[in-house]
Amino acid sequence: MTPTADGWIEGAPVQWTRGRIKNLIASATNGTWGDEPAEDGSDVRCIRAADFDRVGRRAKVDGAPLRSIDASSLRQHLLHPGDLILEKSGGGEKQPVGMAVLYEGAEKAVCSNFCSRISPASEVDSRFLTYVFAAAYGQGLTQSAIKQTTGIQNLDAGAFFSSPWAYPESEDQRRIADFLDAETARIDRLAKHDQKLLGLLGERRKAVIDHEVDASSRLLTKLFWKLSVLRDGTHQPPPRVDLGVPLLTARNVSGGDLRLTDLDTHVSEDDAKLLEKSLRMMVGDVLLSVKGTIGACAVAPAGFPRSVLDRNVALLRPLPEYSSEWLAFVLRSTGLQDQMRISVTAAAQPGLPLGVIRELRVPDVPLSEQEGRVDRISARCREIDQVVDRVKRKGSLLSERRQALITAAATGQFDVTTASGRNVTDGVSA
Structure with a gap:
């Protein structure tokens, strides 16, 4: 304890x-x-x-x-x-x-x-x-x-x-430090291995997406022709308030989900209504980061809290013939990420202009084919995500075990001379 x-x-x-x-x-x-x-x-x-x-x-x-x-x-x-x-x-x-x-x-x-x-x-x-x-x-x-x-x-x-x-006295201090150096190094090796595994799982996820998107790229068209709305958020941000309508920024857009925990910037109700006159977010809209982590995107899900967008996020609303989920996967594919990367403006803070977004080339395939490919990608990604969750849980356990071990040894809860060689990572496996 x-x-x-x-x-x-x-x-x-x-x-x-x-x-x-x-x-x-x-x-x-x-x-x-x-x-x-x-x-x-x-x-x-x-x-x-x-x-x-x-x-x-x-x-x-x-x-x-x-x-x-x-x-x-x-x-x-x-x-x-x-x-x-x-x-x-x-x-x-x-x-x-x-x-x-x-x-x-x-x-x-x-x-x-x-x-x-x-x-x-x-x-x-x-x-x-x-x-x-x-x-x-x-x-x-x-x-x-x-x-x-x-x-x-x-x-x-x-x-x-x-x-x-x-x-303790200096000799016991050195003994405790030697023990902790050895045991934490063992934990750190496991943690490093898990970080490498998470990287490989991320690459596998990208490969699954790339496979389906590349296989559908027989015929390409401009993204603009598949959208009913292409806009970015306000370029003149209103004053921030402690309580009000959340202002959604680029940091809320990650690899597939909108991070609700980071909705900590707000604007007043009156300012939000003014912004919504020109742009109101709807379920199924694809949100694309155009500053910071350029190219990160997510689909606005049902039940997402009312929000307004700042200028670092672009809203892409697909036509009925183009699936929101499919568009998000296409945008996350290596081919589209490369198109965006080479087009980023060479400004003090690089950004992705709407004019570049509208010219992006995307697969022009029937809705039924889009839905089939989305189902296959989603199923494989769920399998990968389950493994990722297990690895991350193991990482959390290792971190807790590391801290508990340090505290126990530094406070004399056990004699390290009798603890040497014990497996401090027992019970922490993927």
């Missing part, structure tokens, strides 16, 4: 020291953003929260931006192997601020001003401290120390560091 925030301490091994997280820390120094790169060979990497490996809890140095840091500031902020980097500002609803990663790099680097450099206390193993921070994050200790301001989460590091904790 995963312990609560500090209820586990009484049950920790009797030889462990009772104290606070701050007893494991020598210093905590806020990071720096520095200046624009000098490009004279003196620039150093500046590690941000975006450069965190959030699974392995390690800092990714290679992708971190180069910044110019003056000599005095560099002496104060320079990261040393074994330091931790704590995100103290940022985060979000699904990813609270407060995660910490271990820095193991050999090159000169600092952390950004949204982070803190944490130096372990003497006789504290830096890997063990990383697992302590991971356990604390999983228990919600960092979340309880968050102060929310203007949509940004800020960690009250002092409150977090004052959290009660129990910890």
